[in-house]
Amino acid sequence: MKIARLGDAGHEIPAIQREGVSYDLRSITADIDGAFLAGGGIARARAALEADALPEIANASVMRVGAPIARPGKIVCVGLNYRDHAAETGAAIPGEPVLFMKDPSTVVGPFDDVLVPRASTKTDWEVELGVVIGRTARYLESPADALDYVAGYAVSHDVSEREFQLERGGQWDKGKSCETFNPLGPWLVPADDAADPQRLGLRLSVNGVRRQDGSTENMVFDVAHVIWYVSQFMVLHPGDLINTGTPAGVALGLPDHPYLRAGDVVELEIDGLGTARQRFVQA
Missing domain, CATH: 3.90.850.10 (Fumarylacetoacetase-like, C-terminal domain)
Structure with missing residues (x-):
């Protein structure tokens, strides 16, 4: 399992990837940031993925790949x-x-x-x-x-x-x-x-x-x-x-x-x- 952010700079979509397929995490979080990580976000994202509760991002293969976390505090x-x-x-x-x-x-x-x-x-x-x-x-x-x-x-x-x-x-x-x-x-x-x-x-x-x-x-x-x-x-x-x-x-x-x-x-x-x-x- 991999966490990614896809889309234009400043407008990235949080995503989770498995076996080359990207799934939209916006039902879980607005971004991959400190609040997401501190709040058990990775575990929640994993559970949603395993429950097939996340929509696939259809055009993920042609989207810009952003940094996988939002701007760090330091x-x-x-x-x-x-x-x-x-x-x-x-x-x-x-x-x-x-x-x-x-x-x-x-x-x-x-x-x-x-x-x-x-x-x-x-x-x-x-x-x-x-x-x-x-x-x-x-x-x-x-x-x-x-x-x-x-x-x-x-x-x-x-x-x-x-x-x-x-x-x-x-x-x-x-x-x-x-x-x-x-x-x-x-x-x-x-x-x-x-x-x-x-x-x-x-x-x-x-x-x-x-x-x-x-x-x-x-x-x-x-x-x-x-x-x-x-x-x-x-x-x-x-x-x-x-x-x-x-x-x-x-x-x-x-x-x-x-x-x-x-x-x-x-x-x-x-x-x-x-x-x-x-x-x-x-x-």
Whole structure:
């Protein structure tokens, strides 16, 4: 089972998908948001689907695919969370998760165009496992409890402008928060339907050339630890998104630094979570 949002930007229809067929969830919820997740929405949607109580969306195959959740309250990102990525950038393996924030308005659909910022010369790619929170998490007692707070998982693209991030004042957020810099989806796969989050392959290609090919088993801090850790410093609310880091193969770490330009096409996939494709255009 997969959760999706279909339709023009700002007018997406909440949907549930099974075996390639999309069903309209508007009898359950107006949108896939924090209130839906906190109120047991996934369980209610599953029950309605199993009872054949949802109408099929007849033209779903030709509709735009939006991000699978409405704009999150916040996006928390984990830097340098793969050993090979830290090595390729010349950074030490962190002793604690490196956290930074990303503007929630950067979230767009998985097949939407991504804007290369004005004056950008170092726009980079990062395929990441996105974790969507389903229950309020504050001061969790241990990582052992943390996965109980996950609503589901999605393909997330943490697009980054490296000059803005690393050379313009030493503050990462502005290199991460440019317009359209977080394509998400195509689906939210509920936690109960997803595989072990520490056994997922992640891949990314640029113009048909494979650049990243990693596995979440190589995270420095696993998903459960990250959620527990974040909850010690801020409250995680239903609908919040955590980007859990990227494996090696980003332009910053490659010898020729082949940063993205207008006209480039990036394709991403994570095992069981679907594929995404974005064309880069000049802002």
